[in-house]
Amino acid sequence: MRRISRIIPIILVLSIGLGVYLAAQAPRGVGGTNERLLAASGQSLRDWDDRVISMERERQMRLRTVQADPLVPGRMHERLDQYFRGVRVQGGEVVRETDGQMTLSVTASVYSGIDVDTNPTLSPEQAIRVYQRETGAPADTRLKPELVVFPRNDNTYALTYRLSAFLGNEAPVVFVNAKTGAVEWRYNNLKFQQATALVGNGILASEGLVSGDQKKVSCAVQGGSYLAWDMIRPTTFKTYDLKGNLTRAKDLLDGRIPISQSDMATNSASTWTDPVVVDAHTYVGWAYDYFYTRHGWKGLNNQNGRPLYVVVHPANRSDFTKYSAADQNTYYMNAFYCGQCGYAFEDMLMLGEGLPPNFYATDLGGQTVDYAAAAFDVVAHEYTHGVTDYTSALVYANESGALNEAFSDIMSIGAEFFQQAAGSGLLKAEYLEGEDAWRARFAGSLSGLRSFVDPIAYGDPDNYSKRYTGTSDGGGVHTNSSIANHAFYLAVEGGTNRTSGLTVAGVGSANRDKIEKVFFRSFTTLTSNATFSLARAKTIQDARTLYGTGSTVETAITQAWTAVGVF
């Protein structure tokens, strides 16, 4: 969640300690080097293909996943992790695109010059204690320390334990030096938004804001009552109504207690009465349908293999003032995706409760905050985080984090146009993120959290030269994402970047799906520490693959990245 701080009457600051800022630029200094690049043709491709094969032979590259390309038949994307003396190198990855025996591209982030002793001094238990001390995690927090080689920003390496957990308001990932016990880096991996069928009215209809917002709720029937359990789609979605019990909601999310069917949202009548459940449950399904229909992508991991657990009503609006600022931010004014969070490492999606009457956020001139479930793009945004987690797993900090956020925004806008009629206002598809839930409170205030059309009006950079380089919000993941969002917009609709003054001839809204497909293909096959520059190279290459070299799609995407200052 962005702009978490300005809310009346409280001011909250979610402090995220960033130990290290991973620069997007090539590493400087002596020691190791990190090569991040896309090799898609010529000698460069042949060299990198040979190099990856040779590293595989030496067990320095190990296959993690093989993904059939959903858009180009016959293509495969193999994702390999870099290892050093049997220890995984954080951020060392290769995505190899193949067609039969032939390698078509290598997207690489390979570290060299690694020179660390791979025998830890600390035991995993000692690392856990460091994590607990660092994050305040309770003693019973479940942690699985993983020994990894951590590339420091100064091009040196450290042997570390990587630990992560969901802790109620954040999901800190901490790299603990396995020799010294020092914290090498920490970032928050909680992916915030910003922050049968039965029919039922959606939130906006129930609030009298729109009419005719009736939806179909795919559910299960059990013992004469209906459960918010999608039995129709090929994967499982279940929506849980925590009835305002924040303690229980947190316990479910951090896996302290197992998910129980007694928490599943139920309805006894043939019309679903809780509009929050109607929207949350329906919109997750709509997001699934978008990915399936537009991109051929089945569920979160493309194998329909990961159920998604949606949590609504984590807290009561009437209890708003009783909670800490952190809880208010997380469970009222936000939505998040938490991969493998639950008791059995379930993938979970939490949708915040919104603000009580008479409270509003001071962002963008003042905004009322409705249930996060009221905005389809918010749900689709969080859903996309799940897809990212199972593909490129873009590290949720700095440039890769901004790309992670941008991918969620871009897919959510694509999904919105897929499911809703274009236009402005409630239940309409437009280039604003979250505008159905974050609504202008006063004349002159803005709706939505981010704008693809005019990021500057929303306080976000529209050009790489104006990117945020501070440490808050994971290095501005919700801020710098607008650079890529705006590039997407320009590639589709065309227009002029306010900062560079460069004009892009877009492909037109009728061809939006082509730009969506290119971004989908690229962002699911990036390395986890990808940069804007790598995203540019990959999207241009994928535009060629999908629509041909010299195609209007390639031209539009190239112009768009150039216009937003990404080279």
Add this chain to the structure above:
Amino acid sequence: MLKRISLFLPALLCLSVLAASAASVRVKADNTPMRASGSPTATVVLTLKAGAVLDLLDANRDWYKVRDPQSKKEGFVLVAAVELQPGPAVPPTGSQQATGTAGAKGAKPATPAKATRPPSKGDWTDRGYFSVGGFYETGVSDFTQTQSWLSFAETASATIAFPAKSAAGFDVEGGYRIWRNMAVGVGITSVSRSTTTTVTGSLPNPLYLNRPLTLSGGFASSNSQVGIHLQVAWVVPVSPKMNLMVFAGPSVFSVKQTIVQPRGISLSSAYPFESGSITSASTTDASKTAFGFGAGADFSYFFSKTVGVGGLMRYARAPVSFAVEGQPDVKMNAGGFQVGAGLRVRIPAPKKSAPVKPPLPPKPAAPTPKK
């Protein structure tokens, strides 16, 4: 044929309707005058000899307008001075003058018979008829059955179209003459057909409101109909060997029809739910009696006194409706247009009861002049 025409000439005379070339008269006595007009005082155009044959052109009560075929002269002769004979005047060979005297020897003058009832053309004398054959029916029994039901919180609807289909059947007919050319009879037809129904409709999308899926599919169905056609027939013997019969009357059908049971359609559709198809249909064979009307014609050709072949056309139609629980009635029509052929048997009347016509007048000998 010729004989029959001569029989009803007197009747035609009474009506003063004659075809100019249809008949002729024979002069009874020498020196019979042909006058310029139908008056005893009119100018004599020609003096005729006994036996001269003249074309009969017109007639009134006392005068025939005639023409001498040789001189082409026209005039009037007294009815009493000539006798009618069939056929056009055939000029005798040789040099018969307009006043020629040569006549057929032994030809006896005869007055035209005055029939008590004018005999009709093609009086039918058989006692009755019987036929058996096959036919080809173009069905009128196309119909639709609609069903609707609740599915995924919306209404699903299906229209099951049973197409009209041509089919072969067989028929047995029989009739009995009751008055003149009229008979009452009964025909029994039987036809059954198998068809593939098509199902179209809309199926609610399980996941979205107002985004129905197109539904398609089909299944086999059958229809059988036994019809009993009561008929009043009019038989016209167009020749001794040929009979034409037209008939009409009420028809009763016993109809057996495949219909789909309530909510009897099993559907399949799969994510992402772009269309639905019928996987099976639960059906019943419903029976119903239907009342309607039929009419047709039969043309027979007989090889012998009793046996022949014939062709038949019939159109019969009877509306029928089947009730389906919780769904609209299924309405269809039994019958159709039949074209058939088969064996024809006529049952001759006993000889003694045959004369239904007045006694035939003496048959005049054909004028066969001898050289």
